[in-house]
Amino acid sequence: MRNLAGVIAVAVALAGLAACGGKSGSAAPSGPVTLRLGYFPNLTHATAVVGVKKNFFAERLGGKVKLDTKTFNAGPEAVEALFSGAVDATYIGPNPTVNAWQKSKGQAVRVVAGAASGGAAFVVKPGITTPEQLKGKKIASPQLGNTQDVALRYWLKQHGLNTTKEGGGDVAILPQANPDTVTAFGTGAIDGAWVPEPYASRLVKAGGKVLVDERDLWPGGRFVVTNLLVSTKFLKAHPDVVKNLIAGQVDANDFINANPAEAQQVVNAALGELSGKAPDPAQTADAWKTLTFLNDPIAPSLRDGAKHAEEVGLLQPVDLTGIYDLGPLNAVLKARGEQEVRA
Template sequence: MRTLIRAVAVAAVTGAALTGLAACGGSPQKASGAGDPVTLRLGYFPNLTHATPIVGIKKNFYADKLGRNVAIEAKTFNAGPEAVEALFSGAVDATYIGPNPTVNAWQKSKGQAVRVVAGAASGGAAFVVKPDITGPEQLKGKKIASPQLGNTQDVALRYWLKQHGLNTTKEGGGDITILPQANADTVTAFGTGAIDGAWVPEPFASRLVKAGGKVLVDERDLWPGGKFVVTNLLVSTKFLKAHPDVVKNLIAGQVEANDFINANPVEAQQVVNAAIGELSGKVPDAKQTADAWKTLTFLNDPIASSLRDGARHAEEVGLLQPVDLTGIYDLTLLNEVLKARGAPEVKV
């Protein structure tokens, strides 16, 4: 039997309260012996920034590496905080996710419940606004959207605004009203004039441009060398300890998926566009995707320095208490996979 892969689009996940390790990981996973069947519940978002898991699933890179005794149940989310809820409630065992929700999950579980085991993508996020807005001084009093309170783009937006003397609150007050909402809803709201702009990942930034917006900030311009983690692979510590072989094979499938994406960008874009269309009901425009693809880099390095800087940014805008990130990375399995392929190891 071929490995079973079920793609399940989840509009919202309601999980148990994020109250310590007791709420993390859901029902206990039985440690597998040789040949025992295992189900890996994997989360990701229907975004270009999550092309790695989309290609990994659709082109069977994960299935081939995981083998016939591991079934993948794939679940999709709009933004990081709801993916964290799913991870803590046991609805997923691992998820592709942005850096700021990763840090929040680490902090809430006191460093016990999760580990970053690989990077996946850099770039692919922008602040798109109405054409008459040419700088931060024109944003006061405007309505700006982000994917979800505390997600990676939400923190980037609030930090950038603060750097330019504009204050915001978690409740939506301050100099600018920030409206967290689903990315697809943001495109509709921008088209009707209900919002003045949004800081969003691709393909939604390109959709806003097509709807008449312009890029005010390409987030790559804010980071050294234009590189910053936008997607990494976060795994439940409980699942990692119970099934290290499964996690290693998942990572091996990811490495092959990223190799394919980088070697075959046109076909990869076609695969991702079709998958996003299935999940969201709207197939991205091929030209928009091609343009947005240029802002993305697919790699296995989690770019740890940018995660740490992002955590500091979240602290400065009042969305995170100071946190010690020592131990958040466990790249042992990734480096074993890379070493076997003759590739350089990743350090944090």
């Protein structure tokens, strides 16, 4: 009996240890796991950048989880990686999120958190002051069907200007990588672009002016520009890992909001490593003012963004019921005494 009691005591102690991973209160996976995480080298993905560079993700994930990161230029590319299994989760914009949901018939992906709001603008040549002057012009977006591409096409349609997927119509839209857009604008190959930060600020520095700050188009100036999308397969297989990833994100956003100057330095250095050119600190400081880092996915803006994509012919009508799984996020927020969010 004494031996049996000793075995039980050891088992209980080991179980208690297994329940702790990363920081106190995090759950640990039962065996080695690799989490492949995607994000973009943009200021709108500062949550991911800070989470990686300041080790907030690694600390929460613990020693049994290997974090493998990949970067993408825009959402459709990241969705392809998610579908192919090249990544298990990715920070991504709302429109590619909805596309992924629709293509998989609501099976392959779930939104588990928001990350950022704002940080996108339509920058044009100084001589363009009205929508009518855009007729016949060439405008860039990051990629066909990405969040800024949809915002651009919808705004143009609202002002009586039509576009086509092939680059025809009243305004020619030329999807291209964000760094290429800055070069094209400088050479005069395009007349403007709807892009995320830091590229909007770079276009302004190159002689452009902001025609539309996207915040002005949304209630209260809030709209989801980045959320965290996870493979349903990975979420079901490793709910503890996803919860710990979210805990790391909450830590990262808390750090960003409490230490904006240091966060900007971290992000600038990281973007320099990823893109080969670090943003100008002054530009980053200006762009930072247009961004809000938060964990709320701002669900109504995802819904409305999907409607916008439908109206410009880039999305078939879609039922978004079930796209959110905010249980892990709300468990993390509740444990920290923070307000829970709704889908």
